Amino acid sequence: MQQADFADLDAFTAVARARGFRAAAALRNVSASSLSEAVRRLEARLGVRLLNRTTRSVTPTEAGQKLLERLSPALADVALALDEVNAFRDSPTGTLRLNVPLVVSKVVMPRLIPKFLAQNPGVTVEIIAEDSFIDVLAAGYDAGVRYDERLEKDMIAVPLAGPQRFMLVGSPAYFAAHGRPTHPREVLDHASIRHRFPSGATYAWEFEKDGQTLRLDPPARLTSTNLDLEIAACEAGVGLLATFEDFVTQAIAAGRLEAVLQDWLPPFSGPYLYYPSRRHMPAPLRAFVDFVKAERLADQT
Template sequence: MTVRLDHLEVFALVVRAGGFRAAAAARGVSQSVISQAIRGLEQTLGIRLLNRTTRSMALTEAGERLLERLRPALDDINSALVELDRLREEPSGTLRINAPGPAVDHILCPLAFAFMKAHPAVKIEIVSDAAIIDIVEHGFDAGVRFGQQLQQDMIAVPLGRPLRYAIVASADYLNERGRPGTPSDLIGHDCIRRRYPGGALADWAFQKGDESLQITPEGRLTLSSAHQELQAAIAGQGIAHVFEDYARSHIADGSLVEVLADWSPRLPSWFLYYPDKRHQSAAMRAFLEMVRQSAR
């Protein structure tokens, strides 16, 4: 036996409104539509729910029992629909975003802090992850990657300014081991290597004018994050290759020295990407607007 939910709603509405005519007016349909719904419900259940004449209407015992059990369930459904309306109209609920560490550290966290201050009813969960994943399958509202790493059928908006790598080391290290003038001079230096979660070692890319090259760094120390690499470089353990945003304050205070600056290529900005924009929550729409304003 399959009972239509809309027929149950009509039944409760008829009782609440006090008759078929008032229920039809409340629903914006004809009285015959209401009558057909009640007849269909009674036929499906195989029992009469309402005794009605041309002048009056009254619940049967079966109708009273059904209504008694039905009201709490319909109230729960209505509450859920009201909550969904709030999600659609007012920024609330939870946003989940997947992004690589550098984007989280320098762009997403500042944006998230400002957004949460402006929208106290919104919770944000940011997962730092450099792996390429299907954000829909893993339950994320949005992701951050470079343009060439974006999934198909996704909408993307620029997130932040263009990026640049910095090659840095401590003054003590450079005084002892010498300062490289070209990328080839890195041979024989202790380069602090980066291993990605998938196991691959990061190559270092260089560009000067029309000349570009890529090297696989050699060194005794291999780490897995820019924060660790900076600590090692400041401690004099070698030369690090990190996003400029990480190194800028350390270069400014003298704890690190930048080398090969004229060989450092510029990269496109990060992109925030997300599925089809239809049926977005109000929280997601508001966050996208803040991202666009930040990009401008």
């Protein structure tokens, strides 16, 4: 098969996995129009439509799904064959594609990625930050980052960062007007600011102390998908906010927010890097796993 044919097949696979030209283009660092043209060439060559295109989504046709199922392992074998050449280099080369939650992209990755790239000049990194729970491998990522309750059972998981914790905060003005809760159940009498995830879920606030766990749904005065808005509203006295400690540390230090019920909010295990159990790992992923393990060991000594 000619090189152009292979490139078109690869483009089709990327678009079909990502369920969209723009999403695939972001992962591949190419233009959406170039992927669209590649798919059109392939469809013209095969004489059959491979993708159903609407303004909202891109999905494989029956023929496209059959082709995708046959292509995926073949392209994986090609990628593995090319990656084995990395064993003959002084340092790994290639692209590492990661799917991570927004909190990890804001709090953990800024500390890790610049150092990793400095140590591995031949590696490029693509990070997509989102809170949707997708099949990261089917979507074309090398690995994902999730918390332990969301990890797939057949995956290898490596701790990416140390323990984290939630904090329940409010503004001094809010507490002056409404008082401070002294027990988790009292938050039901307070206004709250709730975070909504892309799935539409708004998770309950969870408190734990002396073996007792409470899951509460306080009344929401404001519900948002934007963390910056939530923190600003909390500082303005709209209500209580439960969020990651890292997001409100500066506001607490500056006196704009104050924490309550911290004895009911113990630390929990941090995020994990997870990837499939397989004999041959892509060189960039192998380098990142080794890097993460070394960083965690350094943090513990």
